[in-house]
Amino acid sequence: MLTLGSHAGVILEMMRATSSATVEGSDLKASDQPLAGRYRAVRGQSVALAQPLSAEDALLQSMSDASPAKWHLAHTTWFFERFVLAARPGYVPVNAAWDLLFNSYYNSVGPFHARPDRGLLSRPSLAEVMAYRAQVDERMGRRLDADDLDDAAMQVLLLGTHHEQQHQELLLTDIKHAFWCNPLGPAYRSDLAHCVGEGSKVRWLAQPEAIVEIGLPAWPQSPRFAYDNESPRHRVLVPAHALAHRPVSNGDYAAFVDDGGYRDASLWLSDGWSLSQSQNWQRPLYWHDDGTREFTLAGWRERDPHAPVCHLSYYEADAFARWAGARLPTEFEWECAAASAPIGGNLLSGDALHPQAAARSGVDMGQLFGDVWEWTTSSYTAYPGFQPLPGSLGEYNGKFMSGQNILRGGSCVTPPGHVRASYRNFFPPPARWQFSGLRLAKDIP
């Protein structure tokens, strides 16, 4: 372990800083103290998240979709170095040979190391990567302190903090998967609270047909940060429908399992049925076959029947909805419901690192943000008039617009200040290792 003492406290403190900084994230002058603060808070948070991990843990790559924690720590640093610092002519990189290693997928920047081989990089060591982080932070700090970043640089800087927050979530989902692969079932943290909540019967909240504004105006032309794929803000005709007031729970899902949901082809999409058969799916990814436990970032724990079910593929979410006589929502239906909801709930800052039942069951739409990403039937495509960011950063989002479905709302490991009503997460239908669950929707004739 790289650290002693209570990292939980450090994380919480970091998050408070990050969260408040975000609110002000729209003012991008070089003298922008909130942005500098946000940068430092986000950077510190990554370090805090890595604290429970040994150098060995940080090297684990359990499948080609996942990356080692060390790589996340290095790549997010490289992002700032390459796109902010190195944008200035004459910049001498900390280690030019690392471009190849820590470039993720930016073809326009140069070649990159094959993703499935990231787990083979024992060198540079975790200590070297942490030193790399410190060096880049020091260089960035000097530029920030000297007010020596132009508008373009400040924009990339802000983008980089959001980018790093995405990787914070991935760091946690990836290490969870890696630990689950170890027959010893180690815990990422054994000090996590284990809350058990109360359940509630699903209530359906109806919405008449309406033309709604979806997305946000393009950043940075418009001051409020959003990824390019959330723009432009545009009008969509959303049909009459109803949404469940809460996500599907473990208990709901267990009834589907017990009813033979995994053995009834008529409930499944054809691709999903093929995959579930070939991989012998019987239950959600991290449910134990003892019927009561599930794997969490605190190791194996009792499953709370009232907490939102998670680690479902799109196929499982869709099959459950069909079994329940309902369907998944579209991303527009979801955004419609979330547009006026306060952003909050069980996010990373709650330090539960696991979905939880709502503390109290209100009469309104609940748990839109946090707990679990909610699968939608919307495939990930461009909004009308979509323009990718110029230059290399145009590769950030747009080139992934095929074969993926949209998930909305953030999860229990999404950093606060990162998610918003217009935020579009996306994964291929087979993906199960994210904190992905669902909320039911219904047509209203």
Place this chain on the structure above:
Amino acid sequence: MLTLGSHAGVILEMMRATSSATVEGSDLKASDQPLAGRYRAVRGQSVALAQPLSAEDALLQSMSDASPAKWHLAHTTWFFERFVLAARPGYVPVNAAWDLLFNSYYNSVGPFHARPDRGLLSRPSLAEVMAYRAQVDERMGRRLDADDLDDAAMQVLLLGTHHEQQHQELLLTDIKHAFWCNPLGPAYRSDLAHCVGEGSKVRWLAQPEAIVEIGLPAWPQSPRFAYDNESPRHRVLVPAHALAHRPVSNGDYAAFVDDGGYRDASLWLSDGWSLSQSQNWQRPLYWHDDGTREFTLAGWRERDPHAPVCHLSYYEADAFARWAGARLPTEFEWECAAASAPIGGNLLSGDALHPQAAARSGVDMGQLFGDVWEWTTSSYTAYPGFQPLPGSLGEYNGKFMSGQNILRGGSCVTPPGHVRASYRNFFPPPARWQFSGLRLAKDIP
């Protein structure tokens, strides 16, 4: 070969019958002579399409996505036997052991032979399959003549004719692929006319933002036939946009190839780039590397630069559009343009069996129907309020609603009377062996 004489004449005659029958396809009483006529015409057309094939040709399965011609001939017959004839208690099937072989994917009906192994069925022979067709036709004929089919049966009968028309197109795309795999490059028919047309500069036809009615009311509650996936008819807000007045031509596409389009990652979706690299794509599937010829149902022929380009994957269509500074249309934009267009053009009845340049270049939107299926950015999902057909036939369409993109408009091998403005074809983005091309779209700010 199973036949002597001029099959081309037979095909044309069949098609005339089919096409006219279709117009009346909405009246479904048992005494419905148009439906009986349509049945006979469609059935005869399949036989005519098989005539140029030897028993050996009819057994070819060149990849797991394709099926042998013999299997298409048998499966379409089985569809009528299983869902119309066998719906009556006590029915004795022609050969009960064939249920396993000719069921395609209806889990609710029973187990089915693995799709990739269809090419291993030398038995039953082609002659036996043709006899099977005759037997089922004879039994169907007796029921039709005796006015002995209730409403439900008549509906399935009508559905079955559309189903068989889909397989007629697949029979041709599949045999084209199989012949292309043979180094001798045999022709399906060597008597096909080889037309060379005139080109035209692309004109953009603009459309302001509008709420449009998409799809058709659900059949059979509503009398006009449509697949369940085209329903319900519903309102969609289509943003302002422009569409090209014609599909992209071979000449247009050759410019993309010559400009290094297949070597520039920045033009491609990430999945498309990976696939094109791993499979070493350099040009459309059937283009010869001599730069001038392409493989057709008449064998290797000179490429007409003015004819619509075809046999593109979604990835190639998308990359071309990006290179051209445009984009692919949504399925709603396409349907909007097609709603008022007459259905016609270079369809199967034209007996060209290959896309052709428009005979004359009008000022209006052209070639919406026929020639090539046009890729859209819309993924294949349910319309709001979608209800699959009841029973086994609910497996026809709905269970494929993931991982596929919509194509619109029909091709040069689509039977007339099959396609319509609301028709939704769908294939996965990597698919190249269909007659798939594209039409460009543009945002209008």
Place this chain on the structure above:
Amino acid sequence: MLTLGSHAGVILEMMRATSSATVEGSDLKASDQPLAGRYRAVRGQSVALAQPLSAEDALLQSMSDASPAKWHLAHTTWFFERFVLAARPGYVPVNAAWDLLFNSYYNSVGPFHARPDRGLLSRPSLAEVMAYRAQVDERMGRRLDADDLDDAAMQVLLLGTHHEQQHQELLLTDIKHAFWCNPLGPAYRSDLAHCVGEGSKVRWLAQPEAIVEIGLPAWPQSPRFAYDNESPRHRVLVPAHALAHRPVSNGDYAAFVDDGGYRDASLWLSDGWSLSQSQNWQRPLYWHDDGTREFTLAGWRERDPHAPVCHLSYYEADAFARWAGARLPTEFEWECAAASAPIGGNLLSGDALHPQAAARSGVDMGQLFGDVWEWTTSSYTAYPGFQPLPGSLGEYNGKFMSGQNILRGGSCVTPPGHVRASYRNFFPPPARWQFSGLRLAKDIP
């Protein structure tokens, strides 16, 4: 079917001719009537073997290790055309484009069509291939009649007849596999006799340590035909050992299955255990899971407990031997026993096309030839002083000397006149679709 009438009679007649011709196979002057007779007999036998097959059957390729019957018929013809007829300058081939299709693996002759794609060649048709056979036979006949073949040509001609005999066996093993893949389980011939024999307790015949002569002198320097891999004749020290007087029977093997042989890792080679687990082997390839039937060239039939077990991989043969407290023999031990045995038994000419229990159980070593190929522990490598044939025909055998084990003795589908005591057949350890069985051996301390 290409023929009417009783093909069985034709086959038997052909075989008689072949067999007697073989005895004289060593005299290779152009006026050599026995060789001309042998050529015609072997060629006719292939045609006879193809008679029960429709053109569709003859196109089947059920796995990449197997080839369509049509391809066997064409390739063996091409062998004579390419290596005998085309050796003369100015020769005009029947169809130059077929070189690519019917070359199997001779890199030195030119490129060849990928083996797994042989089943995609509906053209040339079976009828064209039969015509090709006739044309080449006619050209060969003219050369033979005119005494117009030099020594080298006569040697290749003789080699070609042995080559074709190998493919006769493969034609049968390959069509058996293809028919087994068809859920209808068609029979290659339904007129095959179904003999049930008597069993015998295994007797062990001991052999003291001895230096023995193994193999044959190199042909054609030495007049008696042998493949290059059987030479040179050389001395081997064979240790004291004992061999079972008969092959392992179905009944013997069923006891192994019933005793959990397929579930006990300790009986298996490591590679065999992995393969059997991953492919879920529970019994020999063609045994039905009803416990009593097996698939034969006559379709599904009752298993005779006294007949030699066959269609075993090396791994299964080895595991059985270990379970039985014995081992497999080396190829030298086998040859030692066979050196003085008469060549005969249940070969192709017996027209059983399936292993049979010995008619009567003698006191001597039995069934060395025919019934089943017997796996040995000897891997396929060169004898000391081995020289491959010169030129392209050097590719015939030598380049396969890795990763394969030797089988000895011929099977029930090996043409008479083809096998001999020194004959070395070879297949990789996982191969199961040949008529492969085993005979037990034991060390004598």
Place this chain on the structure above:
Amino acid sequence: MLTLGSHAGVILEMMRATSSATVEGSDLKASDQPLAGRYRAVRGQSVALAQPLSAEDALLQSMSDASPAKWHLAHTTWFFERFVLAARPGYVPVNAAWDLLFNSYYNSVGPFHARPDRGLLSRPSLAEVMAYRAQVDERMGRRLDADDLDDAAMQVLLLGTHHEQQHQELLLTDIKHAFWCNPLGPAYRSDLAHCVGEGSKVRWLAQPEAIVEIGLPAWPQSPRFAYDNESPRHRVLVPAHALAHRPVSNGDYAAFVDDGGYRDASLWLSDGWSLSQSQNWQRPLYWHDDGTREFTLAGWRERDPHAPVCHLSYYEADAFARWAGARLPTEFEWECAAASAPIGGNLLSGDALHPQAAARSGVDMGQLFGDVWEWTTSSYTAYPGFQPLPGSLGEYNGKFMSGQNILRGGSCVTPPGHVRASYRNFFPPPARWQFSGLRLAKDIP
């Protein structure tokens, strides 16, 4: 790094101890001080070999054939714990959950963790594994000191030291491969001497036909240690032949590469050619494409043309031999030559960790031991009368007797006291990551 200071010195000291202990390895009474010494020396040597590795390095698994260094350290320890300590009833293991993780392939002992997933075990940590080593050593030490091990235990103890020595070599070949996968090309040790030797023209040493004694009498019935696969000692008739007086050098092999050896199918075994084409082999595994450098345990270094070529697959060794007009030797020819040669040369104790040219070129057979393992044409099978060790340890060797070829003589990373004239190493023909080279042989007519 787990240690400071000069590990090289430690290694050398350990090796001296190991080497001398080995000489006395045959006396197995509990009071056997040489065996206790040998145990301690071998155990210490493993620790010394791990010293240059960080915990991250020790977790690397670059392919499924290789294992992490940490796993080698743990598994060799588990071997002693499980087969020596736990043989006594009532033994309480250090950690019972580790049985699953550190059992390699002993089915008879219980289930084992999948080999390709060994790199996912960040826990137990390297520090825990080192502590495990210390605990087991302490327990073993107490048993040794108290003279509390019976004959059987002493035998397994001796076997365990040889087992650990095998893993010492694998630890080095595996880490070499893993470091080579890292684009930074890190060195395992940068302090290795870089010797450049003198070349010599190959001389052929002839051997007439002879009956020779091969192998060693079975241990432990016979006092001298040998693996079960080296027994029984038996007579073999070795034909007349000649062997090259030295292994093939880098310079020799470069001539083959320059002559187009990797592009000429006629030089290759069929399987080798397929593999080399599909994997695009152009040169030995670790040769740089700059033509002059190769990857070593000291990182990238200039290639010495006179040093033995290594990291060849069997296919490459065989192709080279064919190109050179020679062949590979059999294992018997090799053993015949080595029987009277002193065991010595460039072994692990030389601390070069890379093959080297002979210091001086004598007139006799040289470099039989050390430098590179020499491929032979002999496949790995049982000697006549072979008996595996009883119980679980019977799985040590026998079950791998298929699909592998024998290599002889040890390499520059083989511990002294481990290799001998009768020693049979084995790997599948495609394996390239071992220190595998070749020595040419020739038939003598």
